[in-house]
Amino acid sequence: MREIHVSAIADGVKKLCMEANWNLEPDMLRAFDRALGTERSAAGKQVLTILKQNAELARTRQIPYCQDTGMVICFVDLGQDVHVTGGGLYAAINEGVSQGYKEGYLRASIVRSPFDRVNTGDNTPAVIHVDVVPGATLKIMLMAKGGGCENRSKYTMLTPAAGLPGVKDFIIECVKTAGPDACPPLILGVGVGGTFEKAAILSKKALFRELGSPNPDPTLDTLEQELLARANRLGIGPQGYGGDTTSFGVHILTYPCHITSLPVAVTIECHAHRHKEVTL
C-alpha cells in the first residue's frame, strides 16, 4: 500500500488548471500548423494565424488562451494499492481547482445551482470520474472544458438497424448544428455503445487521446479518418467564416452494448482544447 497525501493531489490539480489554461498543448499547436498548410480560405488562414499568436501570447503572459476557462473535468485512474491520506480525494481535487483558478487569474464560470445561478466564485466543483485500476499510482487527466462547445454536444439512441451509417450521419449532423457557435476547428469526442451515461462519459474520455495520433483500433482509425474528411467537406471552416478546416480530429471510444441499443454521444470540443495530466 502506497500513501499519497491529499496536499500532493491538490497541488497537482492546481498546477494542471493553470498550465492547461495558459499553455496550449503541443498537439494543438501542431494541428494549427497542419491546417495552415491545407486551408484554402484566406479568412480561415487568418483565423488560424491569430489563434497561434493567441497561444503564444497566453503562454508568455500567463493569461488564459480563452476567457472561458471552462468547467474542470477530471478522469482519475486510482491505483488499487494507493491509500489517500489526510482527507478525501474529491475534496482534494476541488481544493486544487479552487487554488488554481484563484491564483492563476482564471475565470470562475460555475454556478452553484442550475436554477438559482449563483456563481461559486472559485470554479468549483469539478466533474470527477474515478476508475480503480491495478497498481500504486494515481493518474489525473484534467480538461478545462469550454461552455460554448459543450452546449452543442449531443446524444442519441439509435436502433441497431440504423447501424454504422446512422452513427456516421449523426456525428456529421452534430458538426453542422454546432457550426460557428462551438468555435471551430472542432475536435469530436465520440462514445458509441454502453448505455446512456456510458456513451456520454466515453465521448469525454476520447478527447484525452493525443490529437493526430491514430486510434489503436485500425477499424476505428479508418472510421475516424473518413468522418474527419467528411466534416471538413462541410465548408464551415475556422470560426464558421467558410473554409476547409472545420475539424482537427475525430476520436472514438466504444463499449459493448445491449442487443436493443445503439447509443451515440458526441462531445463537441473547441480549438481551445485544454488538457493536461499528471501521475502521482
Next chain:
Amino acid sequence: MSVSTGTDGIKDVHTPLSDADVQTLKAGDRVRISGVIYTARDAAHGRLFPLIERGEPLPIDVKGQIIYYTGPSPARPGTVIGSVGPTTASRMDKFTPALLALGLKGTIGKGYRGQPVKEALRQHTGVYFGSIGGAGAVLSEFVKKAEVVAYEDLGTEAIRRLEVADFPAIVLYDCHGGDLYQDGQKVYAREDTK
C-alpha cells in the same frame, strides 16, 4: 460619419454609431472598432430585460452603442483586463430585438443568430459583428480601459464599460440581410453530406 475605410481596406468604426454609419457596413467587412463598448452576457441581459418590459430606465444608455457578449477573465495586477473573447451570441437572441428597438446599434459575439434578430437588424438598422472565439488573449490587447458600471455582484457577467482602440472584428450580419456565414461557407462546401 463614424465609419471610414483605411488604406488597408479595413473599415474604422468609432462609437457611437448612427443609422447612416450602420448602413455602410456590409457582411464580410473587416473592421477596427474604437471608442466605448459595453459588455453584457446572459445574467446581465436577464436583469435588463424586465426593466425594458416595464419601461424603466436601464443602467446604461444603449442608444448608438455596441454591446460585446463577453465575460472576461480576471485582470492580472497592473493590467487592464484578462482574456476577453466573444461568447455564443444566440443565447442573447431573446433580448436583442428589444435592445435594438431602444437604439442599440451593434452587438459583438460569435455564432449564428435567429431569424427574429436578423429581422430586427433590418428594422432598426443594426449590425452584428464577430470577433474570434477563443482568441481572448490577443483581443485583450485592444482594451485600453475597463470599469464595471452595473451589476458588480455578477462578477464576470457584470456590465463593463470598455474603451477599445482598433478592436478587430468582422461584419457577420449587416442591416441589409447580408450574412457572412452563408456567403463564406457556400464557397467551401464540397458536397451535400446528407
